[in-house]
Amino acid sequence: MPESPTQSIQPVNAKIEASFTHCHEVSKNRAKNFYYGMKLTPEPKRSALYTIYAFMRECDDLADEPLDGRGQMEEGVAEIEASPEIRRERINQFRSQMQNVIDHPLDDLPEDLSWEAFRYVMQTYPIDPAHLHHMLDGQIADLRQHRYSNFDALYQYCYNVASTVGLTCTAIWGFLPGTDMTENLMLAEYRGIALQLTNILRDIAEDAERDRIYLPLDELASYGYAEDDLLGLRVNEAYDRFMKFQIDRAYDYYEKSRTLEQRLTPNCRGTCWAMMRIYRGLLDQIAADPRRVMHERVRLSTPAKLRIMLAAKLKRRY
Structure with missing residues (x-):
């Protein structure tokens, strides 16, 4: 039944x-x-x-x-x-x-x-209602703010629209008794940052067509990759260097949140791990060919997602 x-x-x-x-x-x-x-x-x-x-x-x-x-x-x-x-x-x-x-x-x-x-x-x-309010703050900010001057500003946006999701989900899943809640919540925050950075990298072209640039403008400038280049979907060596930096940082946040699953209620770990692995799989594809996101949307195939679900269900990975 x-x-x-x-x-x-x-x-x-x-x-x-x-x-x-x-x-x-x-x-x-x-x-x-x-x-x-x-x-x-x-x-x-x-x-x-x-x-x-x-x-x-x-x-x-x-x-x-x-x-x-x-x-x-x-x-x-x-x-x-x-x-x-x-x-x-x-x-x-x-x-x-x-x-x-x-x-x-x-x-x-x-x-x-x-x-x-x-x-x-x-x-x-x-569930802390403050997480839901922060999420709404992120939605409102996104109506007007289409550029982010530096990573601190981008981090706050990612926190509002993505880390809040992780913090809400972990309140439902539950943490193991005896684990440090401050550390637990920080891991959930970092996981949300990792997922949202992956989203941003995947959607660069789509966002550019809407005159939106989420990646930090000061970092664009430091790598010699102009706003007009990004909006025009142009790729060059500066783009390659810039993207490597962005991809490496996204990987860093996955690494920072690596122990999150171990702290969750055991029968909920698979969900958290599967969500992470799907998005990390997208990042792996972007890392393999950073120019690809400028001309097509990177996706994980249904068989690949099903393999991740099976691995999560069999508890082989975490």
Whole structure:
């Protein structure tokens, strides 16, 4: 018999079950790389991960995706609807809804189907709401800030949009008793930085076409690789040197977070390791041919992802 989304969590009701099912469908349809890892987490924590993913997906959509009904609007209204100001307002409305659900769990919920599960997860697991607020801060910053002057600025962005995800997930997975929580949280932070740096390197061309440069401008200059070169998707020796530095730094953050899995609850280690290994596999491909990201999107094949899942399930690697 398939596991119920809320198996072993009591009490449950039909609304919560339906909400968890909705979050599962969102994750299955949209999580791509992360879904492969989340499936390895046993219930009920698996459904908690699906819920957090659906929550964060909604935030991403408010920042990035076309808004509902936009295609039906009169000429000129679509541009207003899609403006950064409108999107920031929508995100802050979402923030207020989130905080109200956390602070007043007995109040009526917003209409979206995911809120029942979100409320349940926030009441069940020791998730720090500050992580969710930082994530929303990152989404808002991304509406306006399309350049980062140095790595400190980029690090803060990566923390907001990625480390917060790791910190939230580890609150669900749980750490082994007796492990140092300060060290644990730092490892989760570093893992998020590693994954986001990989994302940025993979998406260089796509971001450039949107006039976005996430890699530090001072480092571009120090390697003699101009902004116009990057925006024009031009590759040369300066690009090669610059990319080697960026790739090496991403590897460094994977190394800094190497012991994270060992500190997690044993039956949740596979999920964390699989997510890491999928993204590190992307970085391996970029490192093998840094120029490739300028003309195609680097992907891990489905068989490669399945091999990673099998290795994680058999507990051979961590």
